[in-house]
Amino acid sequence: MTGAKSAVVIGGGISGLATSALLARDGYAVTLLEKRGDVGGRAGLQERDGFRFDTGPSWYLMPEVFDHFYRLLGTSAAQQLDLVRLDPGYRVFFEGRSEPVTVAASREENIALFESIESGAGAALERYLDSAALTYEMAKKRFLYSTFESFLPLFRRDVLRRTRLLVRLLTESLDKFTARYFRDDRLRQILGYPAVFLGSSPFSTPSMYHLMSHLDLEDGVYYPRGGFATVIDTIAALARGEGVDIRTDATVTSIDTRAAASGRKPSVRGVTWTDSAGESHSLAADLVVSTADLHHSETRLLPEALQTYPESYWKKKTAGPSAVLVSLGVSGSLPELDHHSLFFTSDWKHNFSQIFTEPTSVPSPASLYVCKPSASDPSVAPEGSENLFILVPVPADPTIGGRADDAVQRIADDAIAQVAEWAGVPDLADRVLVREVTGPADFASDLNTWKGTALGPAHILTQSAFFRAGNVSKKVDGLLYAGGSSIPGIGLPMCLISAELVIKRLRGDTSTEAMPTPLTRSPAVNRARDAGARR
Numbered sequence: 001m002t003g004a005k006s007a008v009v010i011g012g013g014i015s016g017l018a019t020s021a022l023l024a025r026d027g028y029a030v031t032l033l034e035k036r037g038d039v040g041g042r043a044g045l046q047e048r049d050g051f052r053f054d055t056g057p058s059w060y061l062m063p064e065v066f067d068h069f070y071r072l073l074g075t076s077a078a079q080q081l082d083l084v085r086l087d088p089g090y091r092v093f094f095e096g097r098s099e100p101v102t103v104a105a106s107r108e109e110n111i112a113l114f115e116s117i118e119s120g121a122g123a124a125l126e127r128y129l130d131s132a133a134l135t136y137e138m139a140k141k142r143f144l145y146s147t148f149e150s151f152l153p154l155f156r157r158d159v160l161r162r163t164r165l166l167v168r169l170l171t172e173s174l175d176k177f178t179a180r181y182f183r184d185d186r187l188r189q190i191l192g193y194p195a196v197f198l199g200s201s202p203f204s205t206p207s208m209y210h211l212m213s214h215l216d217l218e219d220g221v222y223y224p225r226g227g228f229a230t231v232i233d234t235i236a237a238l239a240r241g242e243g244v245d246i247r248t249d250a251t252v253t254s255i256d257t258r259a260a261a262s263g264r265k266p267s268v269r270g271v272t273w274t275d276s277a278g279e280s281h282s283l284a285a286d287l288v289v290s291t292a293d294l295h296h297s298e299t300r301l302l303p304e305a306l307q308t309y310p311e312s313y314w315k316k317k318t319a320g321p322s323a324v325l326v327s328l329g330v331s332g333s334l335p336e337l338d339h340h341s342l343f344f345t346s347d348w349k350h351n352f353s354q355i356f357t358e359p360t361s362v363p364s365p366a367s368l369y370v371c372k373p374s375a376s377d378p379s380v381a382p383e384g385s386e387n388l389f390i391l392v393p394v395p396a397d398p399t400i401g402g403r404a405d406d407a408v409q410r411i412a413d414d415a416i417a418q419v420a421e422w423a424g425v426p427d428l429a430d431r432v433l434v435r436e437v438t439g440p441a442d443f444a445s446d447l448n449t450w451k452g453t454a455l456g457p458a459h460i461l462t463q464s465a466f467f468r469a470g471n472v473s474k475k476v477d478g479l480l481y482a483g484g485s486s487i488p489g490i491g492l493p494m495c496l497i498s499a500e501l502v503i504k505r506l507r508g509d510t511s512t513e514a515m516p517t518p519l520t521r522s523p524a525v526n527r528a529r530d531a532g533a534r535r
């Protein structure tokens with residue numbers, strides 16, 4: 001585009017694809033460079049023998065955030081995806097108890113469910129969910145869509161009025177918070193588990209995040225038919241439609257800068273990248289947005305003097321868990337499992353401390369998660385078989401190993417045995433037709449994640465909201481960040497918001513709300529383009 005400013009986006013996960021689409025719509029000439037052979041990053045796809053395995057996300061929460069993102073691009077979630085609301089929401093197996101608990105799709109049914117487990121818990125859940133809904137709405141309106149470039153817009157009457165409540169929600173742990181409402185361990189586990197979505201533990205994540213229960217117990221759990229890869233496909237197609245040049249097998253090896261004019265910071269001049277044949281290339285750009293993990297972007301792609309977040313910063317930070325992922329094609333049907341099934345151990349607190357507290361170790365038995373997308377989607381498994389995805393949270397430590405290591409394969413064997421025993425499918429291991437395993441070392445080498453974390457920096461208080469790493473380099477002009485390790489944080493909806501925060505930061509938009517839809521080109525970009533065209 002004549003006169004258009006150029007941008008390079010590093011990384012082709014959901015954040016990179018979303019950021020590149022918005023930048024292109026805003027008038028930038030965008031090139032996206034992804035090191036792997038396919039886009040998707042953590043939200044990848046593995047196809048084998050007729051099975052389609054999503055390699056990462058499986059919970060589609062905060063549907064309005066997805067829809068808002070699509071609307072920025074002039075379309076909608078309904079136009080792009082075939083979403084089904086899961087009913088029931090999910091099933092939970094508890095160690096030592098023969099009867100699982102089935103969490104329903106609606107608030108009313110869940111209130112009745114809680115009451116059936118603990119007398120008085122129905123009314124307590126009503127209060128809990130009211131508080132969760134209010135906190136979620138406030139987070140969406142005041143925190144999630146803020147770049148925190150300025151704190152002034154946060155000082156609104158609705159926030160100030162709730163200062164005391166906010167302080168309590170930030171300083172009390174989620175576990176303590178739920179204990180004030182419920183006595184039954186099972187209910188407290190159901191309400192504490194969402195901390196794992198945030199790469200954290202209910203014992204260290206702030207109770208602010210009880211807002212997550214609004215999402216799974218009231219708002220509903222959705223699934224995009226075709227799998228999460230279809231979400232990636234649609235965003236990649238929209239990015240291409242906006243003119244983004246997406247290049248795979250393109251590993252960025254440095255973010256390049258030009259020396260500062262006196263009194264100013266150095267500024268980006270582009271990136272150096274290597275193709276699959278190992279040949280090095282330079283690509284000039286006015287703007288670079290890295291959506292690779294922030295630890296990698298900062299400590300591997302920039303010289304030390306230009307790092308806003310050097311190794312000394314990361315030494316004091318807490319990584320979210322890594323995971324051993326087991327994708328299985330299984331012959332026959334598995335009615336014992338729901339679309340989503342959770343398996344909680346009774347020494348749950350010890351389980352979390354094994355993952356997060358030094359010296360760490362791999363929990364066994366583990367509190368783990370199983371997805372069976374074939375429950376809702378025949379396209380992900382050949383007829384007469386099931387698609388299973390087991391996620392075993394483990395410490396963020398690449399020395400645990402990867403798919404080639406016996407230790408990781410043993411963790412996978414143990415997880416299959418645990419699911420078989422707890423869910424009552426004794427022949428599960430014998431029915432496995434296809435098996436793919438991923439471990440912490442694979443996250444580190446395949447995706448350049450910090451310490452092999454599956455998710456990113458944990459959402460503990462000191463790594464949430466304005467305490468989380470910001471989306472702009474303090475040392476290099478024209479260098480911005482998006483993705484799970486930056487603001488607002490972990491999860492697909494957060495990553496879509498992080499893309500929008502790049503546009504807000506470039507425009508100096510310090511508002512706390514989502515931008516109006518559809519995204520229209522900023523006057524500043526139009527002026528720059530016109531000036532370039534006149535030259």
Ligand SMILES: Cc1cc2nc3c(=O)[nH]c(=O)nc-3n(C[C@H](O)[C@H](O)[C@H](O)COP(=O)(O)OP(=O)(O)OC[C@H]3O[C@@H](n4cnc5c(N)ncnc54)[C@H](O)[C@@H]3O)c2cc1C
Pocket residue numbers: 010011012013014015016033034035036039040041042043055056057058059060061250251252253291292293296323325391446447448454455482483484485489490491492493495
């Ligand atoms: C097992 C698992 C389960 C999850 N479950 C859920 C869920 O149910 N719901 C939900 O909402 N979220 C879930 N998440 C979180 C969600 O998947 C992530 O937050 C999100 O996908 C992160 O996207 P991203 O684009 O920020 O990072 P990534 O997906 O990691 O993308 C970064 C990209 O950068 C590339 N890259 C790295 N270095 C370079 C380089 N030097 N040059 C070029 N490219 C580079 C990587 O290859 C990668 O493709 C889950 C994640 C995992 C791993």
